Amino acid sequence: MKALAVNPSEYSKRLNLLYYLQLGLTQMIPHLILSAYSILAIVPILMILVNSFKNRNAIFSHPFQFPNPETFSLIGYETVFSRSNFVQNFTNSLIVTGVSLLFILLIGSMAAFALSEYNFRGNSLVSLYLSIGIMIPIRLGTVSLLRLMVNLGLVNTLTGLIVVYIAQGLPLTIFILSQFMRQVPKELKDAARIDGASEYHIYLMVLPLVRPALGAIGIFTMIPIWNDLWFPLVLAPSSKTATITLGVQQFLGQFVSDWNAVLASLSLAMVPILILYLIFSQQMIRSITAGALK
Amino acid sequence: MTKRPIHRRFPIHIVVFLSPAVLIYSLFMIYPLLDSLRLSFFTTLPDNSETFAGFQNYILLFTDSNYAPRFWGALKNNVIFFLVHMLVQNPIGLLLASLLASGGRGRKFYRTILFMPTVLSVVIIGFIWNLILSPLWGVTEGLLKLVGLERLFQPWLGIESTALVTISLISVWQFVGIPMVLFYAALIGIPEELIEAARVDGASGWHIFWHIKFPLILPTVGIVGILTFVGNFNAFDLIYTIKGALAGPNFATDIMGTLFYRTFFGQQLQLGNPTMGATVAAMMFLIILSGVLAYMVFWQRRVQTVEM
Numbered sequence: 001m002k003a004l005a006v007n008p009s010e011y012s013k014r015l016n017l018l019y020y021l022q023l024g025l026t027q028m029i030p031h032l033i034l035s036a037y038s039i040l041a042i043v044p045i046l047m048i049l050v051n052s053f054k055n056r057n058a059i060f061s062h063p064f065q066f067p068n069p070e071t072f073s074l075i076g077y078e079t080v081f082s083r084s085n086f087v088q089n090f091t092n093s094l095i096v097t098g099v100s101l102l103f104i105l106l107i108g109s110m111a112a113f114a115l116s117e118y119n120f121r122g123n124s125l126v127s128l129y130l131s132i133g134i135m136i137p138i139r140l141g142t143v144s145l146l147r148l149m150v151n152l153g154l155v156n157t158l159t160g161l162i163v164v165y166i167a168q169g170l171p172l173t174i175f176i177l178s179q180f181m182r183q184v185p186k187e188l189k190d191a192a193r194i195d196g197a198s199e200y201h202i203y204l205m206v207l208p209l210v211r212p213a214l215g216a217i218g219i220f221t222m223i224p225i226w227n228d229l230w231f232p233l234v235l236a237p238s239s240k241t242a243t244i245t246l247g248v249q250q251f252l253g254q255f256v257s258d259w260n261a262v263l264a265s266l267s268l269a270m271v272p273i274l275i276l277y278l279i280f281s282q283q284m285i286r287s288i289t290a291g292a293l294k
Numbered sequence: 295m296t297k298r299p300i301h302r303r304f305p306i307h308i309v310v311f312l313s314p315a316v317l318i319y320s321l322f323m324i325y326p327l328l329d330s331l332r333l334s335f336f337t338t339l340p341d342n343s344e345t346f347a348g349f350q351n352y353i354l355l356f357t358d359s360n361y362a363p364r365f366w367g368a369l370k371n372n373v374i375f376f377l378v379h380m381l382v383q384n385p386i387g388l389l390l391a392s393l394l395a396s397g398g399r400g401r402k403f404y405r406t407i408l409f410m411p412t413v414l415s416v417v418i419i420g421f422i423w424n425l426i427l428s429p430l431w432g433v434t435e436g437l438l439k440l441v442g443l444e445r446l447f448q449p450w451l452g453i454e455s456t457a458l459v460t461i462s463l464i465s466v467w468q469f470v471g472i473p474m475v476l477f478y479a480a481l482i483g484i485p486e487e488l489i490e491a492a493r494v495d496g497a498s499g500w501h502i503f504w505h506i507k508f509p510l511i512l513p514t515v516g517i518v519g520i521l522t523f524v525g526n527f528n529a530f531d532l533i534y535t536i537k538g539a540l541a542g543p544n545f546a547t548d549i550m551g552t553l554f555y556r557t558f559f560g561q562q563l564q565l566g567n568p569t570m571g572a573t574v575a576a577m578m579f580l581i582i583l584s585g586v587l588a589y590m591v592f593w594q595r596r597v598q599t600v601e602m
Contacts (some may be wrong), residue, residue: 114311141326
């Protein structure tokens with residue numbers, strides 16, 4: 001700011017046509033690159049959505065056109081709803097993702113509270129132990145995990161999937177939440193303690209104060225669980241327990257030559273996540289940029 | 295900060311708060327990881343009992359005529375898969391992030407669109423690109439025709455020499471949003487005064503980027519690098535979706551994840567082998583662990599000295 005005042009000639013020099021031309025160009029180029037890449041990012045997705053509403057002939061003869069009264073067809077969606085377990089798969093995904101998320105946030109916030117609030121022997125050791133899972137993927141223990149699930153009778157159950165996702169989601173949740181909880185003012189908690197609040201009350205008091213962090217973690221844990229293929233494939237492949245990701249994968253394998261059905265099931269699988277994303281995208285990206293996930 | 299314990303007994307509420315997380319995490323994450331490492335030193339006898347075998351599984355994996363070509367092939371392909379991400383995904387992510395961070399109108403809009411593929415399931419992305427690149431549909435060929443390049447079109451996913459790079463690029467297309475957002479967060483965190491001072495001193499945008507901004511976001515460069523490494527050496531879904539467990543054509547797209555799945559569960563003529571599966575998983579574990587350790591020892595330490 002100081003330099004600005006000291007150096008006025010520098011600025012008057014720039015007030016000429018060349019400067020504006022250069023300014024215009026330097027502002028155009030970022031827009032060009034960004035919009036070109038945006039097109040690359042969105043066109044493949046749109047191609048699927050748009051063509052899912054057309055009849056088979058139009059999909060092949062005019063793939064780049066929007067459906068019109070002549071080419072409009074819902075035949076693909078009819079096939080999906082009559083031939084696949086779409087509703088069942090969707091419900092399974094909702095249950096697995098919802099229940100896992102609830103427990104990750106509950107159990108994770110409890111542990112994060114203990115680690116950020118109390119200086120006890122072994123605190124840093126427990127923190128270190130819990131953070132191993134941030135970098136080492138749980139997938140690598142699949143051979144033993146499957147045996148464990150067989151012994152516990154949890155193969156082909158949603159419970160089996162849920163406990164694995166809880167274990168998978170905890171490390172990062174605890175790591176981030178304990179950082180947020182450290183920022184809650186000490187005076188607030190001590191005042192409550194003087195008023196005779198128990199430690200459990202203090203935890204319940206701190207929880208709403210880290211709500212933004214809970215929201216961000218919620219979104220970021222939810223997406224990988226909803227999208228996971230590996231554990232549904234390995235631990236719960238039965239048609240009764242298949243999640244939407246596995247269901248779509250299997251359905252597409254069978255109906256690979258029925259283009260209407262393929263496009264429709266892809267669209268149906270995308271739309272819920274896309275809607276959720278469009279609602280929460282600003283919040284989501286803002287939460288990373290706020291340093292929530294450093 | 296701390297609550298001084300009045301009694302010398304370990305405060306019970308700490309146990310209550312910690313035990314659910316520690317129990318679930320230990321039982322369903324740490325125990326399977328350790329037990330799987332243990333299994334890699336055992337072999338299954340015909341009567342289904344397991345016996346200690348030392349390093350026999352590893353020797354088989356590295357030298358046996360059935361296992362070794364698949365293992366070394368998958369490892370090589372996985373390195374290529376990773377290199378494509380490092381050389382294409384992360385630089386593009388950095389470019390897009392710096393364009394977004396430089397401000398201008400429509401920033402939110404671009405951000406939303408560019409991150410969109412990242413939130414979709416890999417299964418969906420795999421099928422979408424399978425359809426779009428399919429010669430049956432002819433969409434890609436049609437687009438190339440518009441610019442007069444239709445001669446270049448080939449069924450890239452089906453050709454041995456191009457399948458792996460094509461799949462890597464599909465993965466890059468999907469996940470470029472992650473480095474983009476992380477770099478973006480780091481770039482907008484740089485104090486404006488620093489940039490302003492350099493600009494007043496007459497530094498060009500190019501110069502400011504490489505000499506001021508880039509050194510300041512080095513910690514994020516490291517994080518993006520290690521996240522890419524762990525994600526890539528643990529990948530499976532995309533190749534399984536597009537190519538199946540056999541990772542064709544002729545294992546050209548086979549990576550560690552698909553090799554692990556095939557070895558564990560078996561394939562067409564070969565029976566599944568849990569202890570050999572555990573051995574492949576142990577190798578993935580070693581690779582990922584050494585990547586993480588290298589990052590912590592070399593990168594984090596170096597970056598800290600640079601910052602000082």
